[in-house]
Amino acid sequence: MSRPVHDDGRRDGAERGDDYLWDREGEPDAEVARLEGELARHRWKGSAESLGELPPAEVQSAETSADAPAGTPSHAASWPPTALVRVAGLLTAAAMLFAVAVWWQQDHGAAFPSTARPDYRLVALEGGAFIEKSDARAPADGTRPQAGERLVVEAGARARLTVGDIGSVELEGGTTLRIEDAGPSEAEYLLFLERGTVRASIFAAPRVFQVGTPAGIAVDLGCIYETTVDASGDTVLHVVSGQVSFETAQRKVTVPSGARARAWPGIGPGTPVWDDAPDALVAAIEKLDAGDRDLDTVDAALAAARDDDSLTLWHLLAYADLAARDKVFDRLVAIAPAPNGVTRIGILAGDAAMMERWKDALGWSW
Amino acid sequence: MTSWPPESGARASSADAQGTAPSADALRGDAAGGAPARSGEAVLDSMQVQRSKDGDAAAFRALYERFAPMVHGVLVARARPQEADDLMQDVFLSAWRHLHHLRSDEHFGGWLASIARRRVARFHARARPPAASLSDRADGRSSGAAPEPADPRAGRDGSAEILATLQQLPDAYRETLAMRLIEGLTGPEIAAATGLTHGSVRVNLSRGMKLLQERLRKAGWP
Numbered sequence: 001m002s003r004p005v006h007d008d009g010r011r012d013g014a015e016r017g018d019d020y021l022w023d024r025e026g027e028p029d030a031e032v033a034r035l036e037g038e039l040a041r042h043r044w045k046g047s048a049e050s051l052g053e054l055p056p057a058e059v060q061s062a063e064t065s066a067d068a069p070a071g072t073p074s075h076a077a078s079w080p081p082t083a084l085v086r087v088a089g090l091l092t093a094a095a096m097l098f099a100v101a102v103w104w105q106q107d108h109g110a111a112f113p114s115t116a117r118p119d120y121r122l123v124a125l126e127g128g129a130f131i132e133k134s135d136a137r138a139p140a141d142g143t144r145p146q147a148g149e150r151l152v153v154e155a156g157a158r159a160r161l162t163v164g165d166i167g168s169v170e171l172e173g174g175t176t177l178r179i180e181d182a183g184p185s186e187a188e189y190l191l192f193l194e195r196g197t198v199r200a201s202i203f204a205a206p207r208v209f210q211v212g213t214p215a216g217i218a219v220d221l222g223c224i225y226e227t228t229v230d231a232s233g234d235t236v237l238h239v240v241s242g243q244v245s246f247e248t249a250q251r252k253v254t255v256p257s258g259a260r261a262r263a264w265p266g267i268g269p270g271t272p273v274w275d276d277a278p279d280a281l282v283a284a285i286e287k288l289d290a291g292d293r294d295l296d297t298v299d300a301a302l303a304a305a306r307d308d309d310s311l312t313l314w315h316l317l318a319y320a321d322l323a324a325r326d327k328v329f330d331r332l333v334a335i336a337p338a339p340n341g342v343t344r345i346g347i348l349a350g351d352a353a354m355m356e357r358w359k360d361a362l363g364w365s366w
Numbered sequence: 367m368t369s370w371p372p373e374s375g376a377r378a379s380s381a382d383a384q385g386t387a388p389s390a391d392a393l394r395g396d397a398a399g400g401a402p403a404r405s406g407e408a409v410l411d412s413m414q415v416q417r418s419k420d421g422d423a424a425a426f427r428a429l430y431e432r433f434a435p436m437v438h439g440v441l442v443a444r445a446r447p448q449e450a451d452d453l454m455q456d457v458f459l460s461a462w463r464h465l466h467h468l469r470s471d472e473h474f475g476g477w478l479a480s481i482a483r484r485r486v487a488r489f490h491a492r493a494r495p496p497a498a499s500l501s502d503r504a505d506g507r508s509s510g511a512a513p514e515p516a517d518p519r520a521g522r523d524g525s526a527e528i529l530a531t532l533q534q535l536p537d538a539y540r541e542t543l544a545m546r547l548i549e550g551l552t553g554p555e556i557a558a559a560t561g562l563t564h565g566s567v568r569v570n571l572s573r574g575m576k577l578l579q580e581r582l583r584k585a586g587w588p
Contacts (some may be wrong), residue, residue, distance in 0.1 A: 021546065022553040031579060032547070039532075039548045042447040042470050048427035050455060054462055056421070108491035122398065134431075180410060183425065184416055192410060212410050214558060232564065233554045247411060249472075265554065266563055275465045 047134055068154065118146050119164045120179060120188050125314070127157025127173065147181035162265045163189050166204035169211075187219075191236075197228040207245075215263035219245040223257065226276045233265035243366075246272075255317055256366040262289070269349040280304035285312060288319065295348075298324040302331045310335050310362045317347060317355065323341070336362055387564060407558050412471040421463050426465075429459055433478055436559035439545035440482040445489065453489060457482045476561045479541075531581050539574030546571055 008175065014240045020029045044351045122129060123140040131140040140159070141355045145151055153159045155169045161169045162178070166189070171177055175196025182190035190196075192212040201224045209220040214233030223242020229235050237246050237312040238260040246253045246261050248268035261272040270289035273282055278297070284301035287294075298319070305313055313335070316328045325348055346354040411432065417425035437457055441450035460481055468477050532540055532547070546552045550557070557567045 018568075018572055021575055022568055024552055032575065035547050035578075040550065041454060041525055042442055042444075042450075042529060042548050043550060044435055044451070045452070046434065046454060048430040048434075051427065051430060051458055051462075054423045054426065055459075065477065161549070179426065181424075183413060183422075185413060190410070192407065212407060213555065214407055217409055231552075233558075263556065297504050312403070321508070 005036065009032050025231050100248050102108065118147075118179075118182065120189075121162045122151055123160050123162070124153075125158040125160055125170075128154045129157060129159035129171070130154075146180050147179050149179050150194070151175075151177045151179070163200075163202065163209060164208060167200065167202035169201075170199045174198075182210075193227055193229050195229050195231065197226065199226045213263065214265040215267070216248045216251075216269045219247055221245055225255075235263040237261050237269075238265070251318070254311075254363075254366070255313065259311060259366075262286075271312055274309065277309060277312065278304045278306065281309060281312065288316070293321055293324075295321070295323060295327070298327055302327060307335045313366050314355075314359055314362055317358075318350070320349060332358075332362075374535035382580045401452055407411070408472055411474060415465070415468070415471040415474045418559060419468075419471075426458075429474070433559055434458075435549035435551055436475065436545055436556070437478055439549045439551070440479050440541050441486050442529070443537075443540040443544040443549055445482075447529070449489065450486075453482070453485055457485050460485065473561065475559045479560060480545045527585070528578075528582065531585060532578055534581070535574055535577055538570050539577060542567060543574045543578060555557075 001354040019026045021032050040240050107359060121142070121144050122131070122140045125185055128153045129136045129140045131143060132152055133148060137152070140151060145161075151171065153163065153173055153175045155174045156345070157173045159171045161171060163169060169177075169191070173196075174197060177196070177198060178192040179281075180190040180192050182188060186207050187210040189209045190208075190212070194214070198211065200209070200211065200218075200220065202220045203222060204220070206221040207219050211218045211220075211227060213227060213229050213235040215229075215235040218227055218237055223244055224240040225242075225244050226238045226240065227235060237244060237255055239255045241257045242255060244338060245257045246255055246263060246269040251268045253261055253269045253272050255272045258276075259272045259274050261269050262270040271285050273285055281301055281304035285352075287297045288301065298316075302313075302317070310332060313328055313332045317325055317332070317340050319325055319328065326344075329347055330342055337346075338360040339357050342354045342358050346357070411429070414425045414429050414432075418429060434454065437449055438454060441453050441457070444450075445453065449570045457478070461478055464481075468474060486585075534540075534541055537542065542556060545556045545559075553571060553587070554564065556562070557564050560567075562570075
């Protein structure tokens with residue numbers, strides 16, 4: 001019989017040296033440390049600057065006219081008259097659109113999202129906080145960190161990162177947080193929590209502020225929440241106020257105030273539970289999130305669930321096992337009848353529109 | 367929304383406690399038998415890949431900063447350090463030129479590693495005289511192995527001896543160990559950069575380390 005396995009694949013009884021080999025945590029294994037010392041001189045020390053000026057990518061060159069006549073100085077000169085007319089039309093339309101946009105902004109002010117660069121400011125509250133970039137480290141108190149920089153807060157220290165004019169993030173000791181370039185995404189402020197604990201207090205439009213973790217992205221829907229990432233990338237998200245959408249490309253869970261959800265790298269977010277959820281329900285959910293497909297575990301979860309636990313039960317409707325989903329449907333419908341247009345067949349088939357409609361009907365109590 | 371969870375024991379190691387090498391599925395990070403959920407970091411990487419595909423050089427430089435240690439680990443597991451350094455630029459420029467061939471943005475790390483493996487294999491094929499190649503085949507060496515790994519007892523300095531011994535380990539072990547011992551990446555960072563599961567990386571590190579230690583002891587190391 002195999003030994004129990006931890007979330008990161010470590011088994012009970014694993015040698016202590018394996019922990020150091022895995023993540024450099026704990027007592028350094030003498031042999032591993034010796035080999036690291038011998039081999040570190042071969043480490044890559046270059047930077048992206050060594051790439052020099054990048055040549056045009058193939059996708060760009062494909063757009064250029066490969067069969068343009070020799071000696072043609074530019075694309076414009078070789079364009080046919082009809083193309084020039086089209087371009088002129090487009091430019092006129094763009095100018096009109098810009099004029100309308102200016103008028104609208106004057107009338108509506110903040111209706112337009114800010115296009116300014118994200119503005120962060122880091123303040124050390126206790127102990128040391130640093131900014132790291134390309135292996136260089138500098139004290140960070142009062143600085144304005146930029147995209148690509150890491151904020152490192154020493155163990156026992158504490159720091160606060162103000163996020164534009166929409167709120168702040170407190171970083172606990174032992175935290176490493178990276179500033180990301182959000183690029184042309186929906187997020188204006190994008191951070192990545194590599195390790196440690198942050199508490200975000202954000203008051204902005206939904207999805208403007210997002211925190212990535214190794215296990216999923218916490219998308220702010222206007223709230224206060226705490227996120228902790230351990231050495232293995234396992235993540236716990238706890239929401240104090242408002243709501244957070246905890247997402248990967250495959251799964252999206254809603255975590256309202258007073259609830260929490262765990263998440264694992266390569267797996268994504270698990271099922272959210274209320275802080276005061278019965279212990280038996282929490283235990284059953286942990287088993288199901290870990291991959292337990294025993295219907296008895298589903299029965300245990302349903303038996304322990306209160307009517308208030310529709311949050312957890314709705315998320316269980318996405319559970320892999322059809323028979324389990326059938327049981328969850330019965331329990332959920334007993335708490336709150338399915339809205340018009342939401343059917344058992346549709347829910348069991350995973351109809352996304354029906355799932356959302358039922359969530360909307362249940363969500364008022366979340 | 368996909369069904370949940372991906373598979374029984376998906377959070378566990380994909381290799382059994384006493385088993386042999388991790389399965390091919392596990393090495394692809396596909397222990398669930400279906401598509402694994404993507405981590406937050408992977409989603410951000412995908413954003414940078416997409417921007418790079420659109421010709422954004424700054425996004426590609428960000429990918430370089432993130433993936434360079436992993437790529438160098440792949441190279442230095444097969445080539446001399448100076449050769450590995452020289453090949454770095456080739457690998458990334460090749461990736462930049464052919465990025466539009468990458469079908470799944472989330473597989474960028476694995477795709478980049480395969481470019482590095484092909485590039486270093488081609489480097490050795492060009493550098494190796496035909497006679498040496500025949501000799502290697504007679505020795506039963508694989509074509510992807512370092513062409514002329516140093517004999518650990520040949521009186522080189524300690525660092526070179528250890529590296530030469532590491533380069534003779536099976537692919538999965540030498541790459542993972544190079545990323546950990548040379549590049550200084552942690553297990554979770556290796557998993558994130560390569561797309562391997564945590565369980566697979568842990569198995570590769572643990573078994574590779576044992577094998578490396580055995581071979582070093584045989585070579586006369588204390």
